[in-house]
Amino acid sequence: NITLKYGAERIGKRTDQPMQDWRNYGLGQFIHWGVYAIPGGHWNGKYYAGAAEWIRSWEGMPNEAYDNLYKEFNPKNFNANAWAKQAKELGAKYVIITTKHHDGFCLWPSEYTDYTIANTPYKKDIIGALVEAYDKQGIDVYLYFSIIDWNHFGYKSKLVTDKDRTDYEVFKEFTRNQLIELLTRYPETKGLWFDGTWDAAWKEQASYVYDLDKELREMIPGLIIGSRFRPDDYGNRHFDANGNMMGDYEQGWERKMPNTIEEVHGNDWDCVMTIPENQWGYHSDWRGHVKTSNELIEMLVKAVALDGNFVLNFGPDGLGTIRKEETKLAKQVGEWMKVNSTAIYNCGYLDWEKQDWGYFTTNRITQEKYMVVFNQPISGVYTVKTKKGVSIEKAYLLDNPGLELSIEKTYNNEFLIQYNPENHPEEPFVMVIETNKDQ
Numbered sequence: 048n049i050t051l052k053y054g055a056e057r058i059g060k061r062t063d064q065p066m067q068d069w070r071n072y073g074l075g076q077f078i079h080w081g082v083y084a085i086p087g088g089h090w091n092g093k094y095y096a097g098a099a100e101w102i103r104s105w106e107g108m109p110n111e112a113y114d115n116l117y118k119e120f121n122p123k124n125f126n127a128n129a130w131a132k133q134a135k136e137l138g139a140k141y142v143i144i145t146t147k148h149h150d151g152f153c154l155w156p157s158e159y160t161d162y163t164i165a166n167t168p169y170k171k172d173i174i175g176a177l178v179e180a181y182d183k184q185g186i187d188v189y190l191y192f193s194i195i196d197w198n199h200f201g202y203k204s205k206l207v208t209d210k211d212r213t214d215y216e217v218f219k220e221f222t223r224n225q226l227i228e229l230l231t232r233y234p235e236t237k238g239l240w241f242d243g244t245w246d247a248a249w250k251e252q253a254s255y256v257y258d259l260d261k262e263l264r265e266m267i268p269g270l271i272i273g274s275r276f277r278p279d280d281y282g283n284r285h286f287d288a289n290g291n292m293m294g295d296y297e298q299g300w301e302r303k304m305p306n307t308i309e310e311v312h313g314n315d316w317d318c319v320m321t322i323p324e325n326q327w328g329y330h331s332d333w334r335g336h337v338k339t340s341n342e343l344i345e346m347l348v349k350a351v352a353l354d355g356n357f358v359l360n361f362g363p364d365g366l367g368t369i370r371k372e373e374t375k376l377a378k379q380v381g382e383w384m385k386v387n388s389t390a391i392y393n394c395g396y397l398d399w400e401k402q403d404w405g406y407f408t409t410n411r412i413t414q415e416k417y418m419v420v421f422n423q424p425i426s427g428v429y430t431v432k433t434k435k436g437v438s439i440e441k442a443y444l445l446d447n448p449g450l451e452l453s454i455e456k457t458y459n460n461e462f463l464i465q466y467n468p469e470n471h472p473e474e475p476f477v478m479v480i481e482t483n484k485d486q
């Protein structure tokens with residue numbers, strides 16, 4: 048074991064109520080919005096193939112041009128209540144909203160910079176409106192904050208000269224001031240989702256970030272911060288030099304997912320996912336694969352089945368409209384959730400052997416067990432291998448409890464559930480299984 052001053056603050060999961068609530072969300076919504084939504088992945092008639100929120104880094108986008116976009120930011124279609132209502136219908140239990148992305152543009156009227164919504168034609172506090180609207184819908188609010196800030200003179204990716212270091216000290220105080228400002232203005236905030244912490248300069252700040260982390264947590268008891276904030280004594284992120292996770296949940300699953308429970312190392316985690324292959328901010332021309340509702344539902348179920356949360360990203364356009372493709376998917380996933388969220392909310396991993404037909408989930412409070420089916424066996428036979436001494440006594444469809452399914456027990460404690468409907472369901476469906484024990 049390596050002695051660390053700034054390593055993991057705790058071994059094992061947080062057990063307090065705010066973290067239990069976080070663990071039981073299942074489904075969240077990510078909102079990426081900012082001035083990058085104005086160009087929407089194009090400039091000067093040229094198509095930008097990268098992630099739209101990174102367009103300022105593209106040689107086809109002059110920094111000067113980008114840095115003046117805020118002067119035309121006037122989202123006349125923006126309606127915080129409509130966004131929150133759509134998220135409610137999607138079935139999201141929490142939302143993560145970009146307060147400031149890497150470009151440094153603040154969606155709240157920060158007093159620490161002029162590069163904010165207050166100095167746009169729109170003027171009004173976007174973050175305040177969204178916090179209020181989502182709160183009203185009973186959706187918990189988390190704030191995304193980028194440490195990278197291309198707009199601040201003191202931001203450096205690495206510290207080479209003495210001037211870099213003195214400038215960076217100013218940047219660190221600016222960062223601290225903005226974070227305190229956000230938690231002061233929006234005390235309803237349940238957590239901070241940090242990003243842009245991969246720079247060498249930040250990875251040298253273990254002591255500073257350790258103290259800042261502590262200060263922020265003291266401001267809002269129960270505040271939840273993931274593994275993407277603190278570096279350890281040696282500049283390690285997410286996991287310290289002893290392999291222990293720093294922060295309250297792992298934030299390593301961006302546009303990817305674990306496949307086995309072993310890969311999550313007993314930690315809480317979230318998967319943040321885009322609908323196209325790699326666009327967080329608004330891009331008017333999605334190319335490559337755009338995920339269908341059934342693909343997204345399978346990712347959601349897989350996350351819950353492996354004790355994680357699934358956070359689906361939406362990138363509103365420059366006028367504040369959530370595009371039709373995202374609206375359609377929110378509706379489709381929401382309709383599925385209306386029927387099947389019993390197998391999602393308050394649910395997590397069931398340590399039975401994974402089967403080809405889909406995923407097991409279990410309600411952490413009631414111990415009720417679910418089989419979420421994505422791959423119907425041609426045979427109509429669903430194999431379930433339980434733990435020793437655990438028998439399946441009943442099986443039925445979540446959306447038709449009256450239709451009990453036949454169960455056959457084999458000699459080596461496998462249970463074969465028979466279900467062969469005439470009309471094959473077009474969507475994933477859930478079977479409920481009742482056992483003789485609560486294991």
Ligand SMILES: C[C@@H]1N[C@@H](C#Cc2ccccc2)[C@H](O)[C@@H]1O
Nearest residue numbers: 079098100101148242301319327
């Ligand atoms: C949550 C997501 N993290 C950000 C990123 C990134 C990134 C940057 C470089 C290499 C790989 C990933 C994206 O812009 C989005 O905000």
